[in-house]
Amino acid sequence: MNASPAELHRTAGERLQSDGQRYTSNRRALVEALAVADRPVSVTDLLDLTSGLAQSSAYRNLAILEEAGVVHRFVTSDDTARYELSEDLTGHHHHLICSKCGDVVDIEVPAAVEDGVSQLAVDIGAAHGYTIEHHQLDLVGTCSNCSTATR
Amino acid sequence: MNASPAELHRTAGERLQSDGQRYTSNRRALVEALAVADRPVSVTDLLDLTSGLAQSSAYRNLAILEEAGVVHRFVTSDDTARYELSEDLTGHHHHLICSKCGDVVDIEVPAAVEDGVSQLAVDIGAAHGYTIEHHQLDLVGTCSNCSTATR
DNA sequence: ATGAGTGCAAAGGCTTTGCATTAGG
DNA sequence: CCTAATGCAAAGCCTTTGCACTCAT
Numbered sequence: 570m571n572a573s574p575a576e577l578h579r580t581a582g583e584r585l586q587s588d589g590q591r592y593t594s595n596r597r598a599l600v601e602a603l604a605v606a607d608r609p610v611s612v613t614d615l616l617d618l619t620s621g622l623a624q625s626s627a628y629r630n631l632a633i634l635e636e637a638g639v640v641h642r643f644v645t646s647d648d649t650a651r652y653e654l655s656e657d658l659t660g661h662h663h664h665l666i667c668s669k670c671g672d673v674v675d676i677e678v679p680a681a682v683e684d685g686v687s688q689l690a691v692d693i694g695a696a697h698g699y700t701i702e703h704h705q706l707d708l709v710g711t712c713s714n715c716s717t718a719t720r
Numbered sequence: 721m722n723a724s725p726a727e728l729h730r731t732a733g734e735r736l737q738s739d740g741q742r743y744t745s746n747r748r749a750l751v752e753a754l755a756v757a758d759r760p761v762s763v764t765d766l767l768d769l770t771s772g773l774a775q776s777s778a779y780r781n782l783a784i785l786e787e788a789g790v791v792h793r794f795v796t797s798d799d800t801a802r803y804e805l806s807e808d809l810t811g812h813h814h815h816l817i818c819s820k821c822g823d824v825v826d827i828e829v830p831a832a833v834e835d836g837v838s839q840l841a842v843d844i845g846a847a848h849g850y851t852i853e854h855h856q857l858d859l860v861g862t863c864s865n866c867s868t869a870t871r
Numbered sequence: 872a873t874g875a876g877t878g879c880a881a882a883g884g885c886t887t888t889g890c891a892t893t894a895g896g
Numbered sequence: 897c898c899t900a901a902t903g904c905a906a907a908g909c910c911t912t913t914g915c916a917c918t919c920a921t
Contacts, residue, residue, distance in 0.1 A: 596901095625888080679840065685830075690859050702862065711850060712850055744920090763911085779911060779912070781877095
């Protein structure tokens with residue numbers, strides 16, 4: 570986890586390749602931007618962070634990167650998808666989300682809680698016939714900015 | 721928690737009233753449908769479950785019910801909003817989500833894990849200047865149906 | 872009567888798709 | 897060369913909004 574830039578790109582390239590996909594400059598730029606951002610970002614953000622990337626290409630490439638396990642996509646209450654590098658590249662973490670502005674901050678969780686949740690996932694999955702892929706713990710609240718603002 | 725139907729409607733009515741809203745028949749029908757569904761449902765589902773309810777009214781009323789704290793809205797990876805009755809009406813629980821079909825099942829979590837997460841929420845919130853409103857724990861995987869399907 | 876609530880249809884915003892062009896292997 | 901990838905514009909889908917009508921108080 571927390572791979573160096575070079576290592577990151579190598580891993581990304583390998584995963585795409587084993588998916589029968591190329592690691593093009595657009596895709597590299599997206600991975601780069603996600604690494605630099607170091608927090609979940611929307612497609613709009615990514616278009617700002619990269620340059621000369623068509624919106625449709627961003628969506629298409631993010632879908633491919635997700636399929637290859639390089640990025641992770643999720644949606645918060647503001648209905649816009651956010652992307653971040655896959656957890657096995659950056660380390661397992663959870664999210665602190667502002668219910669007002671939709672902002673997301675990465676957080677780390679004590680091992681005790683993490684273990685409890687992991688065990689739970691196994692048990693619950695078995696009980697319901699689900700194959701658990703991952704879990705997601707969100708703490709939802711109001712960020713200092715939005716608390717202060719006169720709404 | 722797990723209020724009787726009568727109690728449920730009474731509580732819903734009160735909350736709307738203290739929000740300066742009426743408990744109209746459309747709103748009652750939505751609450752009724754959510755209670756019967758007993759799982760998070762999409763607006764499309766709600767339109768099927770109720771009858772003669774305009775789509776726009778569904779959205780508008782759900783927003784008002786959410787504002788009044790009667791229902792809770794959230795989004796899974798399939799980008800469609802789901803609604804359920806507020807947790808203080810049905811009991812605190814979490815979700816088991818199918819990453820393929822977007823289906824959601826309510827689950828309950830052992831007190832030990834729950835306590836750990838609650839404490840965590842307090843700590844993390846303080847550390848980041850957030851006022852935590854609630855937390856959300858999702859177990860994401862593939863339901864038995866989708867595992868079997870030849871994709 | 873008077874404003875909230877409703878239905879219908881149109882508009883919005885994020886995302887996906889079609890198609891001709893470009894580029895990587 | 898030949899298919900994958902790209903950009904542009906159009907289309908889609910969920911959701912929101914405008915407006916006239918209806919209902920409750």
